[in-house]
Amino acid sequence: MSEEKKIIICRCNDVTLEEIEALIDQGITDIETIKRLLRIGMGPCQGRTCLPMVISIIARKTGKSPDEIKLPATRIPVRPVPAGVLVGEIDEE
Amino acid sequence: MKNRAEVIVIGGGSTGTSIAYHLAKLGVDVVLVEKGYLGSGSTFRCATGIRQQFTDEANIKLMRYNVERWKKLSEELEYDVNFKQTGYLFLATTEEEVEAFKENIKLHNKFGVPTRLITPEEAKEIVPPLNADEFLAGQWNPTDGKANPFKTVFAFARKAKELGAEIYEYTEITGIIVENKEIKGVKTNRGTIKADVVVNAANAWAPILNEMAGLDREFIPIKPFKHQLVKTEPLKEGQIEPLVCPPAWNDSYVLQDGEDGGVLCGTGLEYGPTYDMTPTYEFLREVLKWATRIIPALKYAHIIRQWAGFYAKTPDSNPAIGKINYIDGFYIAAGFSGHGFMMAPGVGEAMAELIVKGKSHVPLDWEWYDPHRFERGELRSTAFQIG
Structure with a gap:
């Protein structure tokens, strides 16, 4: 069980299943708040990896349907881009 | 949802949650109403900076006091807001x-x-x-620095609730009830809450609320x-x-x-x-x-x-903080012009004391930030902007 709790849900910011479940157990079930307290979905993957899993964890723990949980805003750029490419100083590999 | 409180704070950003916390700490029965989730307006979008390097006495003194508050805030709220004096x-x-x-x-x-x-x-x-x-x-x-806006708002809200405050997220104000120039409460999309005091801490949305209270939208031109x-x-x-x-x-x-x-x-x-x-x-x-x-x-x-x-x-990039004299029980702390997060601990404390005691020990120059200065055509020297 303790091994299971160490499962990494957000690879960008090293957030574990245990940390997410602990917040939900404290009554924090809004994905917007979970995102900001644990920095889920704010790393280089922009939430592509973790957010679907976070939604399913919230749904399972709260009894909500995953459809009821609104995805947080998607930020641009869609994929990470070196700053130098955007100012025209370096070419994208 | 409660239908009666002593004070209703409108706006769940760093300013509103700080006011609610400080009121609750003074034993006031306070309700905070936020139309989105806490911090969703401006606080969670800010650059996190906290500085005392302004170019006028009022802002320097207020921020010097704020830095002293920031230094002890994690301990006081029993939650790490990650304040660092990185300059x-x-x-x-x-x-x-x-x-x-x-x-x-x-x-x-x-x-x-x-x-x-x-x-x-x-x-x-x-x-x-x-x-x-x-x-x-x-x-x-x-001695300037930075802190985590997410954790700060969460910590103010959490402590305010521990002290008895009620916080309603995803609740939108649809009307402000004023009778005979006295505040009587607010209408929301989830029902009416009665109170004799309302604080407008809606920052960018503050003029919309002033208008709901029957004031000219341009009276405080945020x-x-x-x-x-x-x-x-x-x-x-x-x-x-x-x-x-x-x-x-x-x-x-x-x-x-x-x-x-x-x-x-x-x-x-x-x-x-x-x-x-x-x-x-x-x-x-x-x-x-x-x-x-x-x-x-x-x-x-x-x-x-x-x-x-x-x-x-605002036209002089300084906030409007204080009592609105046209309506009994109506207060404002808004128009922070990019400086709301850094000022939140001290402003919340000053507002709570103003409401409860009629004055505050916080070194906040009420005249400088007077919400009525705009209609008198009195502008302050423009507060130096940036994070």
Whole structure:
């Protein structure tokens, strides 16, 4: 069980299943708040990896349907881009 | 939802949650109403900076007090808000700016803020990847800093609730009830709450609420201007810890986020007045042009996020804080013009004391921030902007 709790849900910011479940157990079930307290979905993957899993964890723990949980805003750029490419100083590999 | 409280605070950003916390601490039965989730308006979009380096007595004194509050805030709220005194470093590109820096430093020192003039070499020691050759001198205060806006709002709200406050998120004000020039309560999309005191802490949205109370929307002319930030991937900490800003370069600035080391990059390019929050490509190009000039190595860092938020600006870029004399029981703390987060602990405390005791021990110059100054045509010297 303790091994299971160490499962990494957000690879960008090293957030574990245990940390997410602990917040939900404290009554924090809004994905917007979970995102900001644990920095889920704010790393280089922009939430592509973790957010679907976070939604399913919230749904399972709260009894909500995953459809009821609104995805947080998607930020641009869609994929990470070196700053130098955007100012025209370096070419994208 | 409760249908009666002593005080209703409208707006769940850093200002509103701080006011609610300080009221609850004074034993007041307080309800806070927020139309989105806590922090969703402007606080969670801010650049995280906390500085005392203003160019007028009122703002310097208020921020000096605030830094003392910030230093103890995690302990007081029993939650780590990640306040760090990593400093603010302004950089001069001309001799005229160096002279202006010297004047600023005199003013800061007069009020106990230990700002000093430093050489480009010293600046490079503080910020190793800095393009120091471009600058003549720095205006450096190591006691300025940064904190985590998410955790701060969460901590204020959590403690306020522990002390008995009720907080209603996703609850929108649809009307403010005023009878015979006295506040009687508010109407929301979830029902009516009665109270004799209402605090407008809605910042960019404050004029809409003033209008609901029957006041002219232009009486306190707060206008939303769209500002933006971009952030890089997480980088090794300790490289750009202070907020670094050459004001002559369109007020551009960079600083590492205290949480993950990603670099936040901002610039003076603004749009508005507008309630639109769509990020722009023009901004992305503009901000990175300056950021890569301040820190050339940033050109190799990946940009991972860009977002927008509002500077809720008044004509003199100073907030409106105090009592609205036309309606008994109506107070405002709004129009922070980009400085709401850094001022939140002290402003919340001052407002709570004003409401309960009619005065406050916080060194907040009520006359300077008087919400009625605009209709009298009295403007303050413009507060120096930037993070």
